Amino acid sequence: MTSSVVTTAQDPPPPAAQTTSSPQKVPALALVAPSVIALLLWMIVPLAMAIWFAFQRYNLLLPDNRAFTGIANFTYILTDPALWVSIGITLVLVASVLVITIGLGTLLAVLFNQEFPGRGIARVLAISPFFVMPTVSALIWKNMLMHPVNGLLAQMTRGLGLGAVDWFADFPLISIIIIVSWEWLPFALLILLTAIQSLDTDQIEAARMDGAKPLALFRFVVLPHLSRAIAVVAMIETIFFLTIFAEIFVTTGGGPGLATTNLAYYIYLKALLEFDVGGASAGGLIAVVLANIVALFLVRSVAKNLDT
Amino acid sequence: MSTVTLKNIRKTYTDTEVIKGIDLDIDDREFVVFVGPSGCGKSTLMRMIAGLEDITSGELLIDGQHMNNVPPDKRGLAMVFQTYALYPHMTVAENMAFSLRLAGVPKAQRYERAKEVGRVLQLEPLLDRKPGALSGGQRQRVAIGRALVRKPKVFLFDEPLSNLDAALRGQMRLELASLHESLQATMIYVTHDQIEAMTLADKIVVLQGGVIEQIGAPMELYNHPRNKFVAGFRGSPKMNFLPVAIAGVGASGITVKLPGGGTVVVPVRPANVQLGDRITLGVRPEHIRIDAENPTIMGEVLVIEHLGDATSLYVKVAGGDTMIVQAEGNRQVSVRDRIPMRIDGNLCHLFDANDITLPKAS
Numbered sequence: 154m155t156s157s158v159v160t161t162a163q164d165p166p167p168p169a170a171q172t173t174s175s176p177q178k179v180p181a182l183a184l185v186a187p188s189v190i191a192l193l194l195w196m197i198v199p200l201a202m203a204i205w206f207a208f209q210r211y212n213l214l215l216p217d218n219r220a221f222t223g224i225a226n227f228t229y230i231l232t233d234p235a236l237w238v239s240i241g242i243t244l245v246l247v248a249s250v251l252v253i254t255i256g257l258g259t260l261l262a263v264l265f266n267q268e269f270p271g272r273g274i275a276r277v278l279a280i281s282p283f284f285v286m287p288t289v290s291a292l293i294w295k296n297m298l299m300h301p302v303n304g305l306l307a308q309m310t311r312g313l314g315l316g317a318v319d320w321f322a323d324f325p326l327i328s329i330i331i332i333v334s335w336e337w338l339p340f341a342l343l344i345l346l347t348a349i350q351s352l353d354t355d356q357i358e359a360a361r362m363d364g365a366k367p368l369a370l371f372r373f374v375v376l377p378h379l380s381r382a383i384a385v386v387a388m389i390e391t392i393f394f395l396t397i398f399a400e401i402f403v404t405t406g407g408g409p410g411l412a413t414t415n416l417a418y419y420i421y422l423k424a425l426l427e428f429d430v431g432g433a434s435a436g437g438l439i440a441v442v443l444a445n446i447v448a449l450f451l452v453r454s455v456a457k458n459l460d461t
Numbered sequence: 462m463s464t465v466t467l468k469n470i471r472k473t474y475t476d477t478e479v480i481k482g483i484d485l486d487i488d489d490r491e492f493v494v495f496v497g498p499s500g501c502g503k504s505t506l507m508r509m510i511a512g513l514e515d516i517t518s519g520e521l522l523i524d525g526q527h528m529n530n531v532p533p534d535k536r537g538l539a540m541v542f543q544t545y546a547l548y549p550h551m552t553v554a555e556n557m558a559f560s561l562r563l564a565g566v567p568k569a570q571r572y573e574r575a576k577e578v579g580r581v582l583q584l585e586p587l588l589d590r591k592p593g594a595l596s597g598g599q600r601q602r603v604a605i606g607r608a609l610v611r612k613p614k615v616f617l618f619d620e621p622l623s624n625l626d627a628a629l630r631g632q633m634r635l636e637l638a639s640l641h642e643s644l645q646a647t648m649i650y651v652t653h654d655q656i657e658a659m660t661l662a663d664k665i666v667v668l669q670g671g672v673i674e675q676i677g678a679p680m681e682l683y684n685h686p687r688n689k690f691v692a693g694f695r696g697s698p699k700m701n702f703l704p705v706a707i708a709g710v711g712a713s714g715i716t717v718k719l720p721g722g723g724t725v726v727v728p729v730r731p732a733n734v735q736l737g738d739r740i741t742l743g744v745r746p747e748h749i750r751i752d753a754e755n756p757t758i759m760g761e762v763l764v765i766e767h768l769g770d771a772t773s774l775y776v777k778v779a780g781g782d783t784m785i786v787q788a789e790g791n792r793q794v795s796v797r798d799r800i801p802m803r804i805d806g807n808l809c810h811l812f813d814a815n816d817i818t819l820p821k822a823s
């Protein structure tokens with residue numbers, strides 16, 4: 154279809170523009186170099202120092218007694234049963250908080266996606282724990298909720314005539330898991346809620362026409378739609394959960410015994426309570442290896458998920 | 462047998478009424494097309510039939526049975542969505558067989574049925590692909606396949622072809638027509654496309670603002686629009702409307718005076734109009750001829766659109782109105798020419814002050 158009012162004559166191509174290529178060419182590498190160098194320093198220097206210290210006998214109590222020791226730090230650390238206990242505790246902690254936050258987060262996301270009066274306020278309330286810093290929330294849980302004498306939970310159970318539970322003495326790891334889950338549930342909820350909101354309503358309606366009841370709808374339409382978001386949440390959370398520290402420091406101090414000593418706390422004990430910089434650095438390197446192993450599995454599964 | 466009957470169906474969202482009392486009978490094996498301007502309630506009406514929206518009041522019968530409160534999957538209907546709404550994480554076969562899976566049909570049987578439908582829709586080589594790896598037309602086919610698998614009594618289509626390009630749309634239109642032929646199923650179809658409505662429909666329902674303006678066969682709407690809205694809605698390009706005055710009422714019809722002074726005799730009965738009334742004349746672009754011998758109206762050409770087989774002229778006539786005229790493809794005219802046009806009264810419609818068509822003199 155042509156229209157006679159519109160001039161359709163072909164304009165001659167404009168004279169070749171010279172302005173696009175600037176006269177002095179700055180190589181792209183030179184432009185990105187500052188940030189690359191900054192990043193390298195940021196990453197390499199601490200790592201190099203950790204590696205270097207890991208091969209030194211270096212205790213801050215005896216700073217003059219410093220020498221190269223080869224792999225002595227590693228053999229000492231790796232044969233320390235406490236290290237293996239702390240690795241086990243780290244994995245249990247990561248796994249259980251992941252399961253709790255993602256499981257509950259998914260259910261809550263489905264719930265908060267429904268229309269109900271006061272939904273806006275409920276959403277804000279559900280998300281707000283995320284804005285409380287870990288030290289503070291750990292203190293709140295320790296002194297106001299789980300305290301065997303003053304704690305709200307103790308008062309409630311006592312009110313029912315059941316006596317009080319001394320959470321941090323009797324269930325230390327479970328207590329830590331509860332606290333960290335409470336802090337991170339909002340994060341999972343937030344991501345999963347936005348993911349649920351991006352689900353095409355037509356798909357839900359098509360499934361309803363196909364005869365899907367609410368459970369089947371969740372299982373076959375909502376959950377597959379959420380799988381990517383769940384993978385992303387799992388990955389981000391794992392990175393943070395591998396290094397949980399403040400909550401343990403504030404509440405149980407790694408105890409009783411080693412009951413809540415994870416790898417991060419173990420390294421802290423080595424470095425700052427025993428002043429063994431060499432041993433702590435060796436522990437740090439082991440933590441790096443562990444994080445990489447976990448990350449490898451996670452990145453694999455996430456990448457597989459993002460593929461489809 | 463599968464009939465659908467709507468009795469005074471209404472839909473109110475919180476405080477706005479969007480469907481204002483629809484009565485409609487859809488016969489067995491009929492192909493019914495809903496048309497109307499955007500926002501008139503076509504989708505809402507279809508979704509109420511499907512069971513995806515509650516019916517505020519009125520009665521919906523399918524095969525004579527009260528369906529108002531029956532859940533969507535128990536109504537024996539299948540719906541094809543404009544966005545296809547395929548399940549992205551399932552293969553084509555799983556998509557099509559999902560309803561069977563929910564109904565507890567064993568896997569082998571499900572796959573067999575999906576294959577059978579895939580064969581009808583030429584999807585066989587694609588059965589194990591995910592929707593993301595299909596073209597738009599193939600996705601559309603899968604969406605139709607998903608409806609076919611359920612062997613529904615009634616098919617519902619909400620603008621199923623509007624996301625496809627023109628060529629593919631033409632092809633799918635033919636396939637839908639032959640599908641209707643071979644399945645002998647009742648179909649309800651929403652579209653904005655004039656050609657789809659004209660070619661597919663046994664019966665067109667014209668909606669505006671939540672009420673039915675007219676129901677009829679495609680040619681009936683084209684030849685005998687009940688009012689100005691229906692007349693202007695059907696046909697492409699649209700019908701021209703000119704303000705005219707009644708200059709005479711006789712046995713052979715009403716004589717009207719056009720802007721510019723020419724007169725036309727339109728064979729209609731003067732139901733509720735009289736000499737001197739100002740009314741509206743409607744004439745389709747394809748019914749105006751360029752005729753130098755007995756012109757009824759003169760006009761100045763503003764824009765020319767060459768369509769190949771035909772030429773559309775946008776012509777300004779006395780009084781400032783613009784008319785569209787369909788001329789032959791090779792007609793030599795140029796912009797700003799003054800052209801003489803002849804309007805045949807037998808092919809015109811007259812609309813009274815309330816925009817109702819004056820009845821034809823028989």
Ligand SMILES: Nc1ncnc2c1ncn2[C@@H]1O[C@H](COP(=O)(O)OP(=O)(O)OP(=O)(O)O)[C@@H](O)[C@H]1O
Pocket residue numbers: 474477479497498499500501502503504505506
């Ligand atoms: N959930 C809702 N709440 C309030 N009003 C609604 C709601 N859904 C639709 N409407 C209104 O109902 C009217 C009919 O909508 P509908 O989707 O049926 O239009 P339509 O004829 O299908 O239009 P289109 O051709 O653009 O698809 C519109 O005016 C719309 O604003």
Ligand SMILES: [Mg+2]
Pocket residue numbers: 503504505
């Ligand atoms: Mg619509």
